[in-house]
Amino acid sequence: MNLDLLMVLGLLAVAVTLFILNRPRMDVVALLVMVALPLTGVLDIQHTLAGFSDPSVVLIAALFVIGDGLVRTGIAYRLGDWLVARAGSSETRLLVLLMLAAAGLGSVMSSTGVVAIFIPVALGVAARLKIPPARLMMPLAFAGLISGMLTLVATAPNLVVHSELRRAGLDGFGFFSLTPVGLAVLALGVLYMLATRRWLTPRGRDQADAAPRLTLTDLATAYDLNQRERRLRVRPDSPLARQALNELELRKQYGINVIAVERQQRFRTLLLMATGNTLLEPGDVLLVDLASPAIGLLGAYQELGLEPLPLTASYYSLHAHQLGLAEVAFPPESSLPGKTIQALGFRTRHKLNVVGLRRQGRALDGLLVDEKLKTSDTLLVAGDWRAIHQLQGKSRDFLVLSLPAEVDEVAPTARKAPYALLSLAVMIVLMVSGLVPNVMAALIGCLLMGAFRCIDLDSAYRAIHWPTLVLIVGMLPFAQALQQTGGIDLAVKGLVALLGNAGPYAMLACLFAATSLIGLFISNTATAVLMAPVAIGTAQQLGLSPYPFAMIVALAASAAFMTPISSPVNTLVVGPGQYRFGDFVRVGVPFTVLVMIVSVFMVPLVFPL
Template identity: 70%
Template sequence: MNPQLLWVLFLLATAVALFILNRPRMDVVALLVIVALPLSGVLSVSEALAGFADPSVILIAALFVIGEGLVRTGVAYRIGEWLAQKAGNDENRLLVLLMLAVAGLGSVMSSTGVVAIFIPVVLSVAGKLRVSPARLMMPLSFAGLISGMLTLVATPPNMVVHSELVREGEPGFTFFSFTPIGLLILAFGVAYMLVARRWLGANEGAGGNATQRRSLSDLIRDYQLAGRERRLRIRPGSKLIGVTLGEVQLRSQRGTNVIAIERLASFRMKILSPSAEVVLQAGDVLLVDLFQPDIDLLALYHEYGLEPLSLHGDYFTERAHEVGMAEVMLPPESRLLGKSVLELAFRSQYGLNVVGLRRAGEALVEGLLEAKLKVGDTLLVVGTWKAIRQLQSSGRDFLVLNLPAEVDEAVPAASQAPHALFALGLMVVLMVSGVVPNVVAALIACLLMGACRCIDMDSAYRAIHWPSLVLIVGMLPFALALQKTGGIALAVQGLVAALGGAGPYLILASLFLLTALIGLFISNTATAVLMAPVAIATAKVLGAEPEPFAMIVALAASAAFMTPISSPVNTLVLGPGGYRFGDFVKVGVPFTLLVMIVSVLLVPWLLPLH
């Protein structure tokens, strides 16, 4: 070994040790690597910094933005709601559906993109089911990696190995050559994660982290709102049609507060803020609060031509993506002290309705609108999340307390959901067809989302998880350093010399292990480039068919389960799952061995050696 190779191996071992200790942070370790390699003369500065221009890094950043666009338009949460609805309260069913959905999508598009899109979905569903995200994030990443074993175009290593076979005069693989093996590995993966997730995080239950932050349900209970909500449709012929909400005066005359208005527009339901200027239409659905308990509902329905509709959940929580709540406290210097709720004109000034008042910790149920406000009173306001956020910077007369947990699921661009889906669909088509490189397809989708107002620039920059990108950029120079110093070539030569006379199954297992180990430190695409010629040459020496040897390399390149840095997919879930380096080792190593056994036994059966 030359001195430079020894130095690179020392740096590699040191970085891995620091990753295991988790001190300092992984992205800091990556920056130290970027500094150490050029200082030692192994790489030039431009070579060490080349990761910042790597297409995969730009692709990952773009996919973070696309994922945020799907969140802001409500698409991601609708998928989460579908998963939660189908799973019910069964965490096992949720895990199975999640892994199947991710693997299916990842078989025809970038697995990194799929995982980036599903991360907010998993966080949302985990919160609703009160399950630790750690129990679902690693199954998410594993399903993304397994998706690369399902089709020829699922991951670059498959296509790299296929191209090498074609260059050697072989027919190569078909689109579905990998599918039988990938499906079996997916089945084993789902079964394995149903057991292994117990090593990752305890079920939070009712006393876990999910309850540390107040929710809409807590506010509904504290202000005694349950049972006051109604959802009423305006019938054709109603006297409300063509009248503004201000002219109706339902609040002052009927003790009925209009919280929001649902209106069908452009084939989708929109939520309108109940300003006094809104002109009511036939078919509008009014979300109302009955703050006077003695209202004659039948008379109200008959007089105004209203039809009651069903409700799910308490006090419009089913509309929590668009309609929210916030507590407002009056400080001693507030000019609102001594005024009644009616005198505040909250709806006309801020677009929000006051539906609750607490004084000395007790909810005031009767006389809400006429009560004179005192120091320390807290008001509960209801309206769109946009109006609630604007209220936070509106003045010194009140303080907006901590917002409920559902604010994280607010959908500020719900009307742009069709545009977000179009951008996502176009990206998938471009990636599958190969008309443009994947990174260009992702950037086109980002630009479309920005042009269609699915996401703004500030939100786009905040959506990118910069520590993950820095970690990837810092580890990429190791691939070039190992190549330049002869480390990869030395390992490959040793394999051929040591196993040239061994049986084919042992050689297949050795090729799988070596490919998987090299993939711990460099990208799986680079690993496939290095190992595919070795596998094909080994097959020719043994007088065997090259396809099974080449496929073993492709499968092993996707089996990057063992560390959080062995694949961008793992790196993406590292932070959201709250994992340490050792978590991936503990769960990933046994599963990698399982995948190796399945591959070594099944590949020669599907693709005969002779």
């Protein structure tokens, strides 16, 4: 063991110790590593900073942008809505569906990209169901890693091992060769996370002591909107058809305040915010707020040609990505107190509807449009989120008191959702087909997102999580340093010596363990490059089939569950889940052992020794 190797191992030990202590931050430790490595003389500046041009780093940055495009167009939240609808109030069902969805999508595209896409989905669902994000983030990461065990193209190490088999003059793996073992590991992973999720309950003050944010449901309840919401369809023979709302005076004559209009167009339903110029069409579904829940409207429905429809939940919750609520108060300099709600002209001036009034902390029965406002009153306004944000700037007459938590789920480019899906589909097809490298496929997806205006440049730059990229870039030089100083060769020779004359199952277990341990310090792709020839050569020396040995390396390279730096997938969820280094060790190490046991016993069943 030479002096250079000792210095590299010492630096690696210091970095891992700082990661465990979580002081300073992980990305700061990575920067310290990039400064320290050239000072040892083992690597020059060019090789130390080469990670910034590494295709995997560029790929991760591009996938952050793709994920943000899916958020801005509302696709991520629609997926979250689907998960919530299927899971109901069951955290167990939600965790199962989340892991299955992430693993399924990750089997045909980058697991890092899948996790980046699912993080905002999981955070949104956790907020709605009031589940600590920590209970979903690590299961999401584990599902992303397991997805690499499901198909040949799911992760780079699989392709590395496949290429090594072909280089040795053997047939490579088929597309689904790993699938039987991968499905077993996925089932094990779901059961394991269900059993250990209590270990992920946050203990930190930031999450435990945080006051819950106000939601749309909270605001609707505080202003007694629940009893006044209705959905009414415009019949073909309705006298309202093809007329503008400001000509109908529905609020004045019938006490019907139209908030928004659901209109079926081709294969989707559009939500149109109601304005005075909105023309009603036959078949439109009106989302209305009644002046009073006690008003007798059955005769009015018949007269106006409106058909009542069932309303299973508040339409504010159903359309939370577009339709919002906000509380509005009057600052001392406001000129509005003393005027009536009708005189405010909110719909005409601000494209918003006043749907509630509270006085002295109590919601008034119904909405009395002729009631004169007082300085201490608060109004509840409804409409497009963009109009609500614009109202915040009118500080002279209005003061927006609070915005509900759903404001974080606003989809500013919701109408571009089909184009975002097209961009995502093009990226996946290019990745699966192998026509271009994965990083090129992701960059093409980003360019399509921009061309279709699903995302703008400013949003794209904000979407990239730079601390994650710095952490990955800072750790990549260790692989080069260990190779140049002979550390990898030394480890491989020691491993071969340890195998000795042990039985095939023991050798498979040793290969799995060694691959997993080496993968703690260098990328799983580099680990597969180093271990695949060792596995194949060992099998040929012993007169055994090389396929189970090669497959065990591929599986172990994906089993990067033990630390937050074992894989970029784990690193992605550290921030959202507010995890510490020890959280991954406590949950990931036992699971890695279980995966090793399952793999060692199942692989020879798929490929006999």
